[in-house]
Amino acid sequence: DENTKQWYQRRVRGPWTGYLAVTLSVDASGAQFAGTVEGYVLLTVQSPATNEDITDQTSTLHIPIKVNVIPTPPRNKRLLWDHFHSIGYPVGPFPRDNLKLHSNPLDWNGDHIHTNFNGVYKHLRNKGYFVEILSTHFECFDASHYGFLLLVDPEDVFFETEMAKLRQDVSEKGLSVVVFADWYNGPLVKHIKFYDENTKQW
DSSP, X not given: OOEEEEEEOOSSOOXXXXXXXXXXXXXXXXXXXXXXXXXXXXXXXXXXOOSSOSSOEEEEEEEEXXXXXOOOOOGGGEEEEEOTTSOOSSOOSOBOXXXXXXXXXXXXXXSOTTTXXXXXXXXXXXXXXXXXXXXXXXXXXXXXXXXXXXXEXXXXXXXXXXXXXXXXXXXXXXXXXXXXXXXXXXXXXXXTOOOBTTTTBO
């Protein structure tokens, strides 16, 4: 079977937030496969009984999935977007990058190519690039598969082992690194703190 599937879930979920993720990939034997892969996810959601209900409430969802699969693009057209060092979604009460937006100062969407950076993603796709998301640290990808690593607005520290691997990927494997970053100033961050009405905290 050229197609492999992985399923990520937590057994217990809180209300109003969280996600389910399905990862579909094609193994090396199907690198030149082109076509449509489809199936479905059958999901049962169970809620505990309330005061009015004697038994648990159960709903079953049938979620269809249909994806187009293309042959592996050439390396110079494959971009790897570092999401591991960015604010994820859903997020906590983090201020926006643009502090002039007083009416809505919190960044609810996180930094992702399908939320805040969707315009950039569409532009890259229109130019013929294929963008993959790196959601783990740098030691988990093979640089020989990608032309560019994009570091866009990183907000977390880089491990020493990550930096060592990145140096090796650039010098020995020909990986290009593109960095879009802003300044960081610890004392200024403390100075611009604000009172969050949602959490009732500074």
